[in-house]
Amino acid sequence: MIIGVPKEIKNNENRVALTPAGTQELVKRGHTVHVQSTAGVGSGFSDEQYVSAGAKLLPDAASVFAIAEMIMKVKEPVEQEYNLIRKDQLVFTYFHFASYEPLAKAMIATGAVCLAYETVERIDGSLPLLIPMSEVAGRMAIQEGAKYLEKPLKGRGILLGGVPGVRPAKVLILGGGVVGTNAAKIAAGMGADVTIMDLNITRLRYLDDVMPKNVHTIVSNEYTIREMIKDSDLIIGGVLVPGAKAPKLITRDMLKSMRPGTVLVDVAVDQGGCIETCRPTTHEDPTFIIDDVVHYCVANMPGAVPYTSTLALTNATLPYAIRLANQGWKKAAQENMELRNGLNVIQGEVVYKAVADAFGLGYTDVKKFL
Template identity: 75%
Template sequence: MVIGVPREIKNNENRVALTPAGVAELRKAGHTVYIQVNAGEGSGFSDEEYIGAGAIMLPTIEEIYGIAEMIIKVKEPIAQEYSLIKENQLLFTYFHFASSEPLTHAMIERGAVCLAYETVEKNDRSLPLLVPMSEVAGRMAIQEGAKYLEKPTKGRGILLGGVPGVKPAKVLVLGGGIVGAQAARMAAGLGAHVTLMDVSLPRLRYLADVMPENVDTMMSNEYNIREEVKHADLIVGAVLIPGAKAPHLVTRDMLKLMRPGTVLVDVAVDQGGCIETCRPTTHEDPTYIIDDVVHYCVANMPGAVPYTSTVALTNATLPYVMQLANKGWQQACRDNAELKLGLNVVDGKVVYKGVADAWNLPLVAVEDVLQQEVLN
C-alpha cells in the first residue's frame, strides 16, 4: 500500500503520525511510505532519519495527499486540507467528529473513508489509541494547571503542593478514566489534596485501592460537584463518552460558586468539553477568564510535548496501520472488530452512532457498508 504522512498544520501541532522506526517496519512489510519534508521536525525527527528508514520525502502536502492510498495523521484535517482529500482515500487519525459539524459534512462530501483513532475499541471497552494521549494529557493537565494557579497568570497564587505550615492546593478531578487517573496521580505526587469523581462505584473502589493516600474518591453527581467547586483551586475535566459529545458537568452558573483565580482545565475540549464555558484554545493563546475563573482549554495538549507524544502514539497505532496496509481497510475491518468500530464516515455515509446523533444525520450500519464494498 502507498502510505502518506503529511506535516501537521494545526496551530502549534508539533507531533507527527509516524516515527522513523514505524517507517522501517512498514517498508519491511513491502509498503511505500511518503513523508512530507520537515514533517517530523517538531518531534525531533530529521528528514535524514526518515530517508535512512526507507521513506520517500515529498516537499508539499498536496503531493502527499495526491499520491497516498492511506493518509496517517495526528489531528483531524482542517479546512485548507478538505479539498486535498480524494474519494475512497483512507484517513487514519483523531477526528472527534461529534465536536465539529463542518468537519463531519466535509468528510461526507469528500467521500473519504474516515477511521478514527478515538473510537477504535477493544472488547473490554478500552480505547487503545486514546490511551497514550490520554496519559500525556492527564499528566499535562496538572502541569499546566499548576502554572496557571500562579498570580502572574491570574491564578489564586497557590503552590500546588504547599510547604510546611501551609496547606496544599485542592484539586478536583471529574472523571476516573485514564485522563482522570493520571491527573489525580500527578497532582497527588506534587503534594496536592485531590478529590477524584466518577459515576461508577466499581471504578471508584478500584481507584480508592490504587491511589495515594492524599486522593479521596467521590460519587459524581450535580450536588456533589456544586459543593466541591466551592473549595477547589484547580478543576480538571476528564470525562469521555467515546465518539460523542462530552456532557456539561460544570455549568455556567457554577462559576459564581468558585473563588477568584480558580483554574479550570478541560481535557475533553476536543469532544465539546465537559465545562459549559469551555471553548477550544491554542498553545499560543491557551487561557481566557470568565467570572475571574481561569480557563485552560487547549485542544491538542500533547502537542506541547511532541517527542514523548509521537513515540507513544506510534507505539499504539503501528499494529493497526500494519493491518490496514497489509489487508486493505475493508478486509482489516472485517477481520478486526476493534478497527471496525473505528469507522466513522465511509463513502459519504455516517456509520458511527455517536456522530449521527450529534448532528442528526442518518446512520448506516457499518456491516452494510462493508458488505457493499464486497459487492463492489
Template identity: 70%
Template sequence: MKIGIPKEIKNNENRVGMTPAGVFELTKRNHIVYIQTSAGFGSGFFDEDYQEAGAIILNSIEEVYASSDMIVKVKEPIQEEYQLIKPNQIVFTYFHFASSEILTKAMIKSDAICIAYETVEEADGSLPLLIPMSEVAGRMSIQQGAKYLEKPIKGRGVLLGGVPGVPPGKVLVLGAGIVGIQAAKMAAGLGAHVTIMDINMKQLRYVNDVMPNHVVTEFSSEYNIRKRIEESDLIIGGVLIKGAKAPKLITKDMLKNMRPGTVIVDVAVDQGGCFETTKATTHEDPTYIIDDVVHYCVANMPGAVPYTSTVALTNVTLPYVIKLANDGWEKACENNVPLSKGLNIVKGKVVYKEITEAFNWETEVT
C-alpha cells in the same frame, strides 16, 4: 500500499503521524511511505532519519495526499486539507467528529474512508489508540494547571504542594478514567489534596485501592460537584463518552461559586468539553477568563510535548496501520473487530451512530 504522512498544520501542533521506526516497519514489508519534508522536525525527527528508514521525502502536503492510498495523521484535517482528500482514500487519525459538524460534512463529501483513532475499541471497552494521549493529557493537565494557578497569570496564587505550615492546594478531578487517574497521580505526586469523582463505583474502588490516602473518591452528582467547586483551586475535566459529545458537568452559573483565580482545565475539549463555558484554545493563546475563573482549554495538549507523544502514539497505532496496509481497509476491518469500530465515515456515509446523535441527524446508520 502507498502511505502518506503529511506535516500537521493545526496551530502549534508539533506531533507527526509516525516515527522513523514505524516507517521502517512498513518499508521492510514492501510498502511505500511518503512523508512531507520537515514533518517530523517538531518531534525531533529529521528528513534524514526517515530516508534511512526507507521513506520518500515529498516537498508539499499536496504531493503527499495525491500520492497516497492511506493518510496517517495525528489531528483531524483542517479546512485547507479538505480538498486534498481523495475518494476511497483511507484517512487514519484522531477525528472527534462529534465536536465539529463542519468537519463531518466535509469528510462525508470527500467520499474517503475515515477511521478514527479514538473509537477503535477492544472487547473490554478500552480505547487503545486514545489511551496514550489521554495519559499525556492527564499528566499535563496538572502541570499546566499548577502553572496557571500562579498570580502573574491571574491564578489564585496557590502552590499545589503547599509548604510546611501551609496546607496544600485542592484539586478536583471529574472522571476516573485514564485522564482522571493520570491527573490524580500527578497532583498527588506534587502533594496536593485530590478529590476524584465518577459515577462508576468500580472505577472509584480501583482508585481508592491504588492511590495514596490524600486522594479521596466521591460519587459524581450535580450536588456534590457544586459543593466541591467552592473549595477547589484546580478543577480537571476528564470525562469521556466514546465518540460522542462530553456532558456539561460545570455550567456557567457555577463559576460564580468558585473563588477568583480558580483554574479549570478541560481535557474533554476535543469532544466539545465538559464545562459549559469551554471554547477551544491553542498553545499560542491557551487561556481565557470568565467570571474570574481561568479556563485552559487547549484542544491538542499533547502537542506541547511532541517527542513523547509521537513515540507513544506510534507504539499503539503502528499494528493497525500495518493491518490496513497489508490487507486493505475492508479485509482488515472484517478480520479485526476493534479496528472495525474505528470506521466513522465510509464513502460518504456515516457508519457510527454517535455522530448522527451528536448533530440530531436522522440519517440511518448501518
C-alpha cells in the same frame, strides 16, 4: 499500499503520525511510505532519518495527499486540507467528529473512508489509541494547572503542594478514567489534596485501593459537584463518552460559586468539553477568564510535548496501521472488531451512530460496506 504522512499544520501541533522506526516496519513489509519534508522535525526526527528508514520525501502536503492510498495524521484535517482528500482514500487519524459539524460534513462530502483513532475500541470498552494521549494530557493537565494557579497568570497564587505549615491546593478531578487517573497521580505526587469524582463505584473502589492517601474518591452527581467546586483551587475535566459529545458537568452558573483565580482545565474540550464555558484554545493563546475563573482549554495538549507524545501515540497506532496496509481497510475491519469500531464515515455515509446523532445526520450500519 502507498502511505502518506503529511506535516501537521494545526496551531503549535508538532507531533507526527509515523516515526522513522514505524516507517521502516511498513517499508520492510513491502509498502511505500511518502513523508512530507520536515514533517517529523517538531518531534525530533529529521528528513534524513526517514530516508534512511526507506521513506520517500515529498515537498508539500498536496503531493502527499495526491499519491497516498492511506493518509496517516495526528489531528483532524483542517479546512485547507479538506479539498486534498480524495474519494475512497483512507484517512487514519483523530477526528473527534461529534464536536465539530463542519468537519463531519466536509469528510462526508469527500467520499473518503474516515477511521478515527478515538473510536477504535476493544471488547472491554478500552480505547487503545486514545489511551496514550489521555495519559499525556492527564499528566499535563496538572502541570499546566499548577502553572496557571500562579498569580502573574491570574490564578489564586497557590503552590500546588503547599509547604510545611500551609495547606496544599485542592484539586478536583471529574472522571476516573485514563485522564483522571494520570492527573491524580501527578497531583498526588506534587503533594496536592486530590478528589476524584466518577459515577462508577467499581472504578472508585479500584482507585481508592491504588492511590496514595492524599487522593479521595466521591461518587459524582450535580449536588456534590456544586459543593466541591466552592473550595477547589484546580478543577480538571476528564470525562469521555466515546465518539460523542462530553456531558456538561460544570455549567455557566456554577462559576459564580468558585473563588476568583480558580483554574479549570478541560481535557475533554476536543469532544465538546465537559465545562459549559470552555471553548477550544491553542498553545499560543491557551487561557481566557470568565467571572474571574481561569479556563485552560487547549484542544491538542500533547502537541506541546511532541517527542514524548509522538512515540507514545505511534507505539499504539503502528500495529493497526500495519494491519490496514497489509489487508486494506475493508478486510482489516471485517477481521478486526477494534478497527471496525474505528470507522466513522465511509464513502459519504456516517457509520458511527454517536456522530450521526450529534448532528441529526443519516446513519448507515457499517455492515453495508463490509
